[in-house]
Amino acid sequence: MKEKDWYSYDTRWDLYAKDREDFVAKFVVEGKFHEGVPEDVIKSFETVSYLLAHSYYHWPMMDEAMTKLLLILEMVVKLKAQELEISLERKTKNNKIITRRLIEIIDDIFQNEYLLFLKPDFDRARNLRNMKMHPDRHSFMGAMGFTDSNARLFVNIINLLFLETDKLKALHSKIKSIEATLQPFKSGLHILEFQNKKILIDGFHMFKYREFNKNKLLMMYINPLTTKVHEQFLEHKYPEPLIITFTDFIINDNSIEGVDLNGKLMKIYSNEKEENLKVYQKYLFALSKISEIEIGIFSSSNASKALWKIERIIYENCWKDGSLINKESKN
Template identity: 40%
Template sequence: MEYEGPFYYRLRLHGSEDKRVLTKKDLDGNATTFKDPVTQNKTPKIYILKQEEEVVYIGYASQSIGTRFGQGIRANGAKGYHGYKWKQEEELELFVFVFDHLLIGNKNKEDEPYVLLTEAVEAELVYLIREKTGKWPQFQNEIHFNNNNLPRAKEIALKMFNTIDSELPWYQPDSRWEIWGIDSKETFVVKFVVPGKFHSKVPRDIVAAFETVTYLMAHAYFYYPTYDEAMSKALLIMEMAIKLKAQELNIELKTPPNRKGDVYDKKLYKIIEEVCENEHLKFLEADFNRAKNLRNAKMHPKKHTIMGAMGFTNGNTMLFVNVINKLFLDKEELTYIDKTETRLKEKIENFRDGRYIVEYNNLKILAWKIYDLKYVRYKDQDLFMVYIGTVSKDLKKDIETYNYIPLVVPMSIFKMDDFGFSGIDVYGEPITFMENQDPNIIEKFNHFHQQKLNLSFSDLRFHIAQMENMVMWRYEELMYDNCWN
C-alpha cells in the first residue's frame, strides 16, 4: 500500500466553546474547502496537526477528513466522547497523507491488514514525536498500538515525519529525485549542485549572478522543475559574459544607425562572431554557439516541458563555468594553452592503431589507441586529459547494457616520447602507456577488432558517439574540479 501527500491546509477555529466553527485556507492563504483526495471515503488516511512548529496531534481516518473533523469538533460528551482536545485552539496547520487502497467497509475482514498497517503508522509516528521531542503530542487522545507489518509501518512513519518536520510543504524533498538515486540532501548536493568557481579576472557581475544559479540548483531538491530555471539563468550569464568581453575588446554592442537613424542591439550570434574573430578566442566559438542555441530554445518554448536532471544542467553548468573562466584569461595564457594542445594532438597521431598496455591504479589495461587529448593551464598548474581507447572483452554486451565508461586520465605531469607516455595523475598516481608486442596478448587484440567488424555500422557508430559524448562531459568535470578558484 502506497500513499500520496501531504495535502496542506491552514485551519482556523472560532465561535463559542460548545459550538466551534472550522474554516480552511490553502497554501496561499485563500479560503478553501477540503478537496479530493482528502475527501475520499473508505480510504485510509493519516492526518497530522501542527501548532507553532510543534506536532500536537496525529490521527487515523478512513472517511472524508471533513466528516471526521465534523464529528470530533461537534462532540460534546453526550455519548461519552468529548471530541478533539485541540478544538479550542484558534489556528493549526493540517497535513494529510492519503493511502491508495479502497476499503470495503462495514469492518470487513479483508480490510483488516490495511487498517492495521495504517494504525501502526499512526502509532509509530506518535512514538517518533515522543523520541525526537521528549514528550507526547499535546492533544493526543489515544494511540492504536499493534505490530502489524512493523518494518513497513516504521519506514512509512519515518518518511512522513521527515516530510512534516519543516516549516512549510515548499521545503519538502521532491520525490522525483529518487529515480536518480537521491536519498538525502547531502547526496543531492554532491551529484547535482555546481557552485561557481571563478578566477580573479572574471568580472564580479558574473560571479555575483552565478550565485543565483547555485541557489536555484540547490533549491531544486524541493521542487524538481527549479533545476530547469538554474539552466535558464546560467544561459543568461553566458550571454552576459560574451557581452562583457566584447566591451573589453572595444566591440560595439549596438548596430550602426540605419537610414532613419535608428540604432538596435546587435544580435547575439553577431557579438559571438566578432569576439571570436580574435585568434586567441576562436576555439571558444563552438561552445558559445551551443549556449546560444540552448538559450534560444529556452527563451522561446513551444510548450511547457520539464527536463530536470535529463537536461544535464549540472554538466552544462560546469561547461559554462569553464568557458567563462577561459574567456577571461590573458591573451598570452590562452595562446600558450592553444599552442600546447595543438602540439600534443599532433604527437598522439602516432598512437592511433596499435597494441599498448596501460599500467594505472595497480591494473594492466589493454589499449589500442589514444583517441584525444585536452590541455589547460591555470596558475602554473598543468592539466592534461587523455582519452584512451581500451580493448573491450565483449563490445556487443557493452552496447546492449549501455556500458559507456571511457578511460580519461587527468594528469598534472605528462611526458611523451616515440613509444608512449608516462606521467602522474592529479591524485598522485603514476601511469604509463607503452607499446607491447607480447604474443600472448595478440589474440585479445585480434578478438576485439573482429568484434568491431561483426557489429553493424549503426551500432558501432552509436557506440563511438556515446563514448565521445561521455568523454566531453568528463573533460568538463575534470577541468571544473581541478582548475579555477
C-alpha cells in the same frame, strides 16, 4: 484552505539522491572564479547555485537554473566583446542603430585565433541556448537536463574567457603543440598502465589540455579494447567512458609518462606483441559484425558522458586555487 508546505522536498529526487546532503553533493554547483571574472557574472552565478539548491523542494527550478545560466552566457559574450572593443550595435541600411545578434558578436570574438580552442565548448553552450530559448513545447527536464554538468561547463568557459590575453595565447600555443606530439598515440595498439593495471587500448578519441597557475591537466578519452563486444554494443551495457588525467607528463616518440591526480605513476606506450595483435584482430573481427547504427549509438552516448566527466575534472582541479591566478601574476 490548508496551507501549502513550501519546504517539503520534491519526491522525484528519491530516484537520484538518498537525502538532501546527497542531493547537494550531486546537483548543486558553486561558482569558482578567479578575480579576472567580472563581478556581475560572479553574482549572477550565485543565483544559479541557489536555484539548483532549492530545486530540492521544487523539481522545475532546475530548469530555471538552466535559463539563468543561458542569460549569464549572453552577459559574458557582451562583456568579453566590450573588453575586445567589439561593437554590440550596428547600423542598418537606413542608418538606424540596432543591437547586433548574439551569434554575430560571438563570431567576432572568435576571430581572435588564440581563443579558437574554446570555440567547440562555446558552441555546445550556444546550442543549449538555442534549444532552451526556442522550445517545441512546455516541459520540465529536472535532473535529466544535466543542468549541474552544464553549470560546470559554463564555469570553465567563463574562467578561460577572462584569463589575461598572454595566458590565453600561451595556453592556445601549448594545446597546438601537444596535439601534434600526441598524433602517434591517436590510433594503433598501445598499453595503458595505471591503477596497478595494464589495459590494451586502441588509441584515444580526444584530449583536452588545461593549464592554470601550477595546475596542469592533460585529459584523454581512451578507447580500451573490450572482450565483450556483443554485450556492449547489442545489449547496450555501456561501460563508463575511460578518462585518464596526467598532472605532470613527458611525451616521447613511443610513450607518454607521468602521474595522475593522486600522484600515481601512469604510462601509455606502443606494444604490438603477437599475443596483443591476436586480441586486437579478434576485437576488430567482432566489431565488424556490429552495425554502424549500433556503433554510432554507443559512440554518441559515451562521448557525451566523456565530455561531462572532463568538465568535472577541470572544474574540480583547476579552479580550487583560482583566486590566486591573477594575484600572483600581478605581484
